[in-house]
Amino acid sequence: MEKIPEENSCKNIIFNAVLKKNPILVSGMVIAPAVMTADSFSSAVTLSAAFSLITFFTLLISSFVPKKIVYTIRIIMYAFIGALVYVPSAIALEYFIPDGIEQMGIFFPLLIINSLIVSRSESIFFLETKGKMMLDIIFCIIGYDAAVILFGIIREIIGSGAAGEKIIGMPVVFSAFTEPFGGFILLGAMAALLRVLLAFIKKVRQK
Amino acid sequence: MVSGNEKTEASMMTDMLIVLLVLAAVSVYYYGLRAAILIAITSAVCCLTDFICIKLRKKEAQLSDMSALMTGLTLSLMLPASAPYFAAVTAAVFAIAAAKQVFGGRGCEIFNPAAVGFLFVSLCFPENILTYPGYSNTFMSMPLDSLVPSDVMLRPSMMRAFIATGSSPAPLLDILVGKFYGPMGTGVLAVIAVAAVFLVLRRTVSAIALLSEIAVSGTAVFILSGFDPLSVLCFFAGGMTLFGMIFLSCEYSTVPKTKSSRFIYGILVGGITVLLHYYAKAENAVVYAVIIAAPFGIELDKRALSFAGMLNKKGIFSKTNKSVKHMQETLDILEKNNEEK
Known part of the structure; x- marks a missing residue:
């Protein structure tokens, strides 16, 4: 039996999914909903919940799509599965967080065809065992959710001077960060900081 | 050794600085000491931010490079004389750090740093940046507090x-x-x-x-x-x-x-x-x-x-x-x- 290379160890998969290849901060995936909707802690949690539900179940069901089917048809099938998963997800989320889902607007149904679904279903499914694939997907989703929630918290503090919708008395509030353009800048700054952190981890590991 | 091209750029910067300083003098004449303080703060913060960013990027800072000063002067003239000092500092830091050094520093900017800095503060503090005081020929006509008191009449442009x-x-x-x-x-x-x-x-x-x-x-x-x-x-x-x-x-x-x-x-x-x-x-x-x-x-x-x-x-x-x-x-x-x- 072929020996599993070190790169594919569980520890590495988790590290890559959460930090080294973080879907939003490193790979730049699913940026638009984050920038447009996650301007506070509560909206970031709503986005994370919607993203997690739709992505996880779509990828789980998509993993049963046979490799024999041609690429074009496979992609259409993923979108179709995403649309099917969207219906129960929307019902569940509208029941638990109706206001949050309403605020997401068009960005909620657009999660059906998010880039993580396409990239992960194509690059990982046919190369890895199902267990490792699921581990990768779960930690990818955790990496995305953690980044989006942190992004929402920072944005709410510096953009609205509030934390969890409570005013915390910031001396200066930069309301531009609640706008999409400010969101892009903040996301860029967070991506740069993550790169600095990764470079530091690499240095420590080498030592 | 200074090449011909660099010499031209330095001469261009000098020309721009002369003109900007004349305009700065006119604004000090109209709005007094507060305008001078705002111009000084914005220019100084631009130069300091530029220097810090260059050092962080492990590059050599050049004394002949006056582009940060030029950005600072341009930016300060775009602000109202009543602009809070923290808004001027924010605009200067944002202009240099986010619109200039992020793209690779002098000569590599895609967007004009002063324009970006101004837009950023006008979106962050519209009530402070898009309302203006009236002109006055008295040197101390404007109060020097960071936020001008409410008795100073501010109007839309x-x-x-x-x-x-x-x-x-x-x-x-x-x-x-x-x-x-x-x-x-x-x-x-x-x-x-x-x-x-x-x-x-x-x-x-x-x-x-x-x-x-x-x-x-x-x-x-x-x-x-x-x-x-x-x-x-x-x-x-x-x-x-x-x-x-x-x-x-x-x-x-x-x-x-x-x-x-x-x-x-x-x-x-x-x-x-x-x-x-x-x-x-x-x-x-x-x-x-x-x-x-x-x-x-x-x-x-x-x-x-x-x-x-x-x-x-x-x-x-x-x-x-x-x-x-x-x-x-x-x-x-x-x-x-x-x-x-």
Whole structure:
């Protein structure tokens, strides 16, 4: 039996999914909903919940799509599965967080065809065992959710001077960060900081 | 050793600084000590941020590089004299850190740093940045607190009234000498017009770009305002239009390199300014126009250079062909770019 290379160890998969290849901060995936909707802690949690539900179940069901089917048809099938998963997800989320889902607007149904679904279903499914694939997907989703929630918290503090919708008395509030353009800048700054952190981890590991 | 090109850039910077210092002096005359403090704070913070960013990037800081000072001066003149000091500091830090150093520092900027810094604070603190105090000839007329007390009358700019009514709210003389509610150093039309002539004659500012911007926007406003020349002057003086066209869009690091690109870029900036002014009711339309047109300028340059390269390869135009001066200059830029590669 072929020996599993070190790169594919569980520890590495988790590290890559959460930090080294973080879907939003490193790979730049699913940026638009984050920038447009996650301007506070509560909206970031709503986005994370919607993203997690739709992505996880779509990828789980998509993993049963046979490799024999041609690429074009496979992609259409993923979108179709995403649309099917969207219906129960929307019902569940509208029941638990109706206001949050309403605020997401068009960005909620657009999660059906998010880039993580396409990239992960194509690059990982046919190369890895199902267990490792699921581990990768779960930690990818955790990496995305953690980044989006942190992004929402920072944005709410510096953009609205509030934390969890409570005013915390910031001396200066930069309301531009609640706008999409400010969101892009903040996301860029967070991506740069993550790169600095990764470079530091690499240095420590080498030592 | 200083190359010929660097010498030209230093001379351009000196010209720009002279003009900006004259405008700074006029704003100190109108708004007193507070204007001087704002100008000093913005310029100092720009220089300090530039120095820190250069050190963080592990590059060598050059004393001859006055671009940060130029950005600081330009930015400070775009602010109202009542702007809080923290807003000036924020604008300066954002302009240098996010719009200049992130893109690779001097000469690599895509967007004009002063324009980006101003837009950022006008979005963050609109109530402080888009309301203006009246002018006064007394040196200590404005209080020196960071946030001006509520008893100081702050009003929307003259441009806001012009947008609302469609006709000039101020008489000709006031427009020429900048005696209206607006940013502290961008409304003195007479001085800015002289500065434009000086900079064009010194070849510091691209005549092609500037004239095409003025021609396009001036003609459009003249027609749209029902052939009212006072409205045209009001358009150029208020909303920092002429100031922005000279110091933001035609500044040597922002303007495209080839003449054909400069011409098209000028038309774009002028056209977008008028569109945003009349149809989006934007108060400082030129600042948005400069930012929108900047990426087009880069693309236009690329197209012009590749076109010139193609013609040169086919032997249609060459450097020895004296009849097409414009193409020779474009080929010079192309050669320089190839050498740099």
